[in-house]
Amino acid sequence: MMKKFNLAALSVAILGSFSAAAEADLYTVQQLETPANYRNLVPRDLNDQGMLAVLSRLPQDTEIDLTKLSSSALAAVGIPSDADLETYELSYRQYNGLISFLQDNVSGNLLNPRYGTNAATSYDGQNFRFISPLDGQTDLSRATSSTIDTQFHGLNDNNVFVGLTSSAYTELSHTYTPTPVGDADPVPQTLTFHQREFTSRALWFDGNNYQTYTPPETAYLGGESLMFDINDNNVAVGAVSVAISPGAQARITECEEADPATSTNPLYVCVWNQWFVRQNALAPNLSVSFLQQLEIPTNQSIYDMNAAKWQLDANGNVISVTQWGTLMERTGEEDLEDFSSYAYAINNNDIAVGQSWTYFNNGQDDFIGNPATRIKKPVVFIGDEVRSISDDTDYIWGSARDINNDNIAIGFMLKEVQGFVRYIGFSYDVDSENFTEMPGFFTGSSTIPNALNDSGLVVGTADIDSSLQVTRRRVGFVYDLNNPSNGFINLNDAIGCDSGLFIVSADAINSQGEILATALEQVDVVDENGETRNEIFIRTVKLNPVSGGQINDCDAEEQIVERQGASTSLFGGIAMLLIGGLITIRRRWSV
Numbered sequence: 001m002m003k004k005f006n007l008a009a010l011s012v013a014i015l016g017s018f019s020a021a022a023e024a025d026l027y028t029v030q031q032l033e034t035p036a037n038y039r040n041l042v043p044r045d046l047n048d049q050g051m052l053a054v055l056s057r058l059p060q061d062t063e064i065d066l067t068k069l070s071s072s073a074l075a076a077v078g079i080p081s082d083a084d085l086e087t088y089e090l091s092y093r094q095y096n097g098l099i100s101f102l103q104d105n106v107s108g109n110l111l112n113p114r115y116g117t118n119a120a121t122s123y124d125g126q127n128f129r130f131i132s133p134l135d136g137q138t139d140l141s142r143a144t145s146s147t148i149d150t151q152f153h154g155l156n157d158n159n160v161f162v163g164l165t166s167s168a169y170t171e172l173s174h175t176y177t178p179t180p181v182g183d184a185d186p187v188p189q190t191l192t193f194h195q196r197e198f199t200s201r202a203l204w205f206d207g208n209n210y211q212t213y214t215p216p217e218t219a220y221l222g223g224e225s226l227m228f229d230i231n232d233n234n235v236a237v238g239a240v241s242v243a244i245s246p247g248a249q250a251r252i253t254e255c256e257e258a259d260p261a262t263s264t265n266p267l268y269v270c271v272w273n274q275w276f277v278r279q280n281a282l283a284p285n286l287s288v289s290f291l292q293q294l295e296i297p298t299n300q301s302i303y304d305m306n307a308a309k310w311q312l313d314a315n316g317n318v319i320s321v322t323q324w325g326t327l328m329e330r331t332g333e334e335d336l337e338d339f340s341s342y343a344y345a346i347n348n349n350d351i352a353v354g355q356s357w358t359y360f361n362n363g364q365d366d367f368i369g370n371p372a373t374r375i376k377k378p379v380v381f382i383g384d385e386v387r388s389i390s391d392d393t394d395y396i397w398g399s400a401r402d403i404n405n406d407n408i409a410i411g412f413m414l415k416e417v418q419g420f421v422r423y424i425g426f427s428y429d430v431d432s433e434n435f436t437e438m439p440g441f442f443t444g445s446s447t448i449p450n451a452l453n454d455s456g457l458v459v460g461t462a463d464i465d466s467s468l469q470v471t472r473r474r475v476g477f478v479y480d481l482n483n484p485s486n487g488f489i490n491l492n493d494a495i496g497c498d499s500g501l502f503i504v505s506a507d508a509i510n511s512q513g514e515i516l517a518t519a520l521e522q523v524d525v526v527d528e529n530g531e532t533r534n535e536i537f538i539r540t541v542k543l544n545p546v547s548g549g550q551i552n553d554c555d556a557e558e559q560i561v562e563r564q565g566a567s568t569s570l571f572g573g574i575a576m577l578l579i580g581g582l583i584t585i586r587r588r589w590s591v
Contacts, residue, residue, distance in 0.1 A: 025494060025495070025496070025546070025549045025550050025551060025552040026489070026494035026495070026545065026546060026549040026550065026551065026552075027491070027494050027495050027515070027543035027544055027545055027546060027549070028495075028543070028544045028546060029495050029496065029499055029501070029541055029542075029543060029544075030541065030542040030543075030544065031499075031501070031519075031539055031540075031541050032052075032054065032123060032539070032540045032541070032542065034056075034537070034539065034540075035056055035121070035128050035130075036060075037059055037060050037061045038056040038057060038058060038059055038060060038119070039057060039058035039059075039060055039096070039537065040056075040057040040058055040537055040538035040539075041054055041055070041056060041057070041121075041538065041539060041540045042054060042055040042057055042518065042538055042540065043055075043507045043508060043516040043517060043518055043540040043541075044151075044152050044153060044154070044507065044508065044516075045152070045153070045154045045155050045507075045508045045516070046155075046508050046509075046510050046514060046516045046542070047155050047156060047157045047159065047510060048157050048510050048511050048512060049157055049159060050124065050125050051122065051123070051124055051125075051155060051159050052122065052123040052124075052125075052516060052540075052542070053120075053121075053122060053123075053152035053153070053154065053155045053161055053163075054121045054122075054123055054128075054152075054540050055118055055119070055120070055121060055151055055152070056118070056119040056121045056128075056130065057117060057118060057119075057538070058096070058099055058100060058117050059099065059115075059116075059117065059119070059146070060095075060099075062099055062115055062146045063146065064090070064095070064098055064099070064102075064113075064115070065113060066079070066085040066088055066090075067085045067086065068112070068113050068192070069098075069112055069113070070109055070111050070112055072109075073098070073101065073102075073107075073109075073112050076097070076101065077093075077094040077097040077098055077101075078094060079094065091527065091528060091529075092525070092527040092528060093527070099115060099117060100117075102114060102115045103115070103117045104149065104166070105276070105279050105280065108273070108276050108277075108280075110172075110193040110194050110195070110269050110272060110273075111191060111192070111193060111194075112194075113147075113169070113194055114147050114169040114194050114196075115146050115147060116146055116147050116148045116149045116150075116166070117149065118149045118150065118151050119131075119132065119149075119150055120132070120150035120151050120152040120161070120163050120165070120203070120205075121152070122152070122155075122161060122207075131150055131152075131161075131205055131210070132148055132150050132165070147168045147169040147196075148165065148166055148167065148168050149164075149165070149166045150163065150164070150165045150166075150203065151163045151164050151165075152203075152205075153226075153227065153228045153229065154227075154228055154229035154230055154345075155230065156230045156231055156232050156234075157232050158206075158232060158234070159206070159207055160204065160205070160206045160207075160230055160234070160316075161203075161204070161205045161206075161230075162202070162203065162204055162205075162227035162228070162229065162230045162236050162238070163202075163203045163205075163226075163227060163228075164200045164201065164202060164203050164225075164226045164227065165200070165201055165203045165212065166196060166198070166199065166200055166201075167196045167197040167198050167201075167222070168196060168197075169194045169195065169196045170194070170195060170196070171192050171193070171194060171195075172192070172193040172194060172195040172266065172268060172269075173190060173191075173192055173193075174190070174191050174192075174193060174260075174265075174266040174269075175188055175189065175190045175191075176188065176189060176191075176260070176261060176262055176263055176264060177189070177261060177262055178262070179262065191264070193265075193266065193268070193269050195268045195269075195272070196222070197222050198218065198221065198222025198223055198224075199221050199222055199223065199224045199275070200224045200225060200226055201213060201214065201225055202225040202226050202227040202236070202238055202240075202310075203227065204227065204230075204236065204312065204316040206315075206316065209315065209316065210316070211312075211315075211316035211317070213225050213227075213240075213310065213318065215240035215241040215242070216240060216241065216242050217240075217241040217242050217243055217244065217303060217304075218241070219244060220244070220252060220268075220271045220302070221268075221271060221272060221275055221302065223240075223241040223303065224239075224240070224241045224301060224303055224305065225238065225239070225240045225241065225308070226238040226239050226240075227310070228342075228343065228344045228345065228354075229343075229344065229345045229346050229352075230312075230346070231346050231347060231348045231350070232348050233311075233348060233350065234311070234312045234313065234314065235309060235310065235311050235312070235346060235350055236309070236310045236312060236346075237307070237308065237309050237310075237343035237344070237345070237346045237352045237354075237381075238307075238308055238310075238342070238343060239305045239306065239307055239308055239340070239341070239342045239343065240305065240306055240308045240323070241301070241303035241304070241305055242303070242304050242305065242306045242323070243303065243304045244302055244303060244304075245301075245302060245303065245304050245336065245337055245338040245339070246330075246336040247336030247337050247338075248274055248275075248278070248302035248303075248337075248338070250336070251274050252270075252271050252274065252302070255267055255270035255271055255274075258270065271302070274302050275301060275302045278298075278300035278301055278302060278337070278338070279299065279300065279301065280297075281297070281298045281299075281300050282296065282297060282298060283296040283297075283298050283375075283397070296397060296414075298376075300337060300338050301338050301340070302338070303338060303340075304338050304339055304340055305338065305340035305341065305342065306323040306324060306325060306340070306341055307323070307324040307341040307342050307343035307352070307354055307356075307381055307386075308321060308322065308323050308324070308343065309321070309322040309323075309324075309343065309346070309350075309352060309381070322384075324341055324343065324381045324384075324386050325341060325386060326339055326340065326341045326356045326357050326358060326386065327341075327356045327357075327358040327377060327379060327386055327388055328358045328359060331359065335374060337374075338357075339357045339374075340356075340357055341354065341355065341356040341357070341379065341386065342354045342355050342356075343381055344399070344400070344401055344402075345400075345401065345402045345403050346403070347403045347404060347405045347407065348405050349405060349407060351380065351381070351382050351403060351407060351430060352380070352381040352382075352403070353378070353379065353380050353381065353400035353401070353402070353403045353409045353411070354378075354379055354381065354399070354400055355376050355377065355378060355379060355398075355399040355400065356376065356377055356379045356386060357374060357375070357376055358374070358375060358376075358377050358388075359373050359374055359375065360373040360374075360375050360393070360396060361373075361393050375396055375397050376397055376398065376399060377389070377390075377395075377397070377398055378390070378398045378399050378400035378409075378411045378412075378413070378426075378428075379400060380400065380403075380409060380428075380430055382430065389409070389411070389426075389428050389435060390413065390426075390428075390435050392435075394415050394416070395413040395414060395415050395424075396413075396414050396415070396421070397413070397414040398411060398412055398413035398414060398426075399411050399412060400428070401448075401449060401450055401451070402449070402450065402451045402452055403430070404452050404453060404454045404456075405454050406454060406456075407429065407430040407431050408427055408428070408429055408430070408452065408456065408481065409427070409428040409430060410425065410426065410427050410428070410449040410451075410452050410458055410460075411425075411426055411428075411449060412424060412425055412426065412447065412448045412449060413426060417443065417444045418443070418444050420444065422444055422445070422446045422447075422463075423446035423447055423448050424437055424438070424440075424446075424447060425437070425438035425440065425447035425448065425449045425458075425460065425462070425479075426438060426449075427449075427452075427458070427481055438458070438479060438488075439484070439487070439488070440462055440463070440488060441462055441463065441464055441477070441488045441490070442463075442466050444463075444466070445462050445463040445464070445466070446462065446463045446472070446474075447460065447461075447462040447463070447477075447488075448460050448461050448462065449479075450505065450506060450507050450508070451506075451507065451508045451509050452481070452509065453509045453510060453511050453513065454511055455480075455482070455511070455513065456480060456481035456482040457478055457479070457480055457481075457509055457513060458478070458479045458480075458481060458509075459476065459477065459478050459479075459506030459507070459508070459509045459515055459517075460476070460477055460479075460505070460506060461474050461475070461476055461477070461504060461505035461506065462474060462475065462477050462488065464490060474504050474505070475490045475491065475492055475502075475503060475504060476490075476491040476492075476503040476504060476505050476506035476515075476517045476518070477489060477490060477491060477506060478491060478494070478506060478509075478515065489551070491503045491506055491515070491517060491543065493551050493552055494543075494549075494551060494552065495543065495552070496552070497552060500521060500522075501519040501520070501521055501539060501541060502519060502520045502521075503517050503518070503519045503541065504518055504519065504520055505517060505518040506518075506543075512545070513545040514542060514543065514544055514545065515542070515543040516540065516541075516542055516543075517540070517541050517542075517543060518538060518539075518540065518541075519538075519539045519540070519541050520536055520537070520538065520539070521536070521537050521539050522534055522535070522536060523535050523536070523537050
């Protein structure tokens with residue numbers, strides 16, 4: 001009945017893989033070997049002590065109870081309707097299809113069981129460690145519960161990690177009597193849903209002990225709190241739920257007024273459905289007379305969220321908590337959805353940066369209270385102030401993503417360039433309030449900076465393809481704010497030519513200039529039937545700078561075969577994950 005795919009039945013041939021550092025020009029490459037019981041390894045952060053925060057994604061050994069899945073879920077992966085679900089053996093493709101589908105923010109049907117697909121993982125240069133403290137699990141083995149998600153988002157030089165954890169899902173039995181049809185007496189029906197105590201809790205972990213932090217608002221789904229970063233003063237930042245939004249409250253009131261004896265859904269499921277819809281919402285038409293329609297995931301909630309700062313002691317105990325509101329108050333009777341702010345990074349001067357909901361053009365003129373003009377803008381949190389990074393109306397959306405100890409912040413804005421809306425990287429000097437666009441690889445190259453260090457080195461992801469097609473190839477880059485004449489450096493040109501990897505995003509950088517990056521790798525997988533297929537896996541690589549290194553001069557034909565040709569197919573099949581998903585995975589609300 002409990003079906004677990006046997007990974008040992010597979011033969012995996014990795015193209016050009018390696019575990020030791022390989023010689024490179026500007027950087028040597030250390031590929032972290034993905035833990036055997038996970039499909040993908042996604043980078044998060046690294047510090048100056050050699051400690052890494054990573055995310056292990058899509059477990060390969062979860063036991064899936066097929067008897068509890070809906071018929072539509074079974075059919076979606078090709079399980080026959082007459083199959084004996086007690087004895088049915090999942091194929092490799094079927095298992096991975098199900099474990100991907102049954103993620104909490106993917107499957108909108110709580111009749112299906114839920115499975116945790118993210119494991120907060122640390123790496124000390126030799127060993128991985130999976131953290132699931134709500135299971136009492138803080139050793140080297142994987143979390144015991146298959147329904148809890150944990151994630152690390154950041155760490156400091158004291159080797160303290162912060163992130164989030166969900167609670168475990170449990171079964172929820174609901175009996176109702178359907179509306180009568182004709183003269184027949186209705187027969188009571190019992191459905192088994194799945195529920196959890198809370199959506200997320202901010203998580204602190206020092207390698208031995210953990211703490212979680214309850215938000216101010218916990219009604220209905222238990223509330224949300226999240227930590228995204230922590231500085232060396234033990235000051236962490238993130239966001240907390242503070243109220244139910246007006247629109248969500250109106251719909252929840254309808255849920256509460258429904259008769260549970262005749263309603264198909266119990267109250268929890270009715271409310272959770274509202275949360276799920278908002279989690280997967282897209283921004284309304286962002287055109288403001290001159291911009292074409294643009295759809296962006298908004299990652300909303302039933303809650304209003306406030307950016308938060310926790311001053312902690314060395315044991316993670318709370319000394320004080322500060323909340324920051326939004327750039328503007330929610331305005332107008334028509335705007336009923338959540339209005340929130342989020343702090344994504346903090347430096348050692350206790351200055352934080354992030355993102356806030358507001359209105360285009362600061363709500364001036366005809367834009368006041370118009371939900372179609374609500375946008376997210378990059379902000380600085382300093383003292384009690386929420387400061388806008390730019391009020392230029394050329395920009396219609398954006399986020400600040402990191403700040404160094406010289407009070408230089410980086411992030412991205414959306415702007416029309418040559419008739420298309422593109423991501424524009426920026427740097428912002430908090431002290432002088434000087435805002436500067438980054439040049440990118442070329443005019444119109446969508447550029448998303450992810451992190452910077454105190455030397456002014458910025459890393460991120462950007463278009464390398466200048467074509468006008470919708471899906472462009474993206475690469476990880478490094479850019480020196482203090483030496484802009486050096487231009488943007490494609491990290492695939494800064495490593496050895498025989499790596500077999502294609503770097504699509506650089507995600508973190510420390511003071512030594514070491515970079516943690518996301519790479520794609522093509523893998524030949526031989527399944528249980530002996531059939532070979534080529535698949536794409538997400539890898540984590542650490543790039544170590546070489547003194548006096550140079551951009552490589554690989555043979556042009558080799559570059560085309562190993563990098564450009566491969567990367568086109570790699571990127572085409574996983575574009576949405578990289579453009580939307582990886583941004584979401586790393587800093588979920590920073591889109």
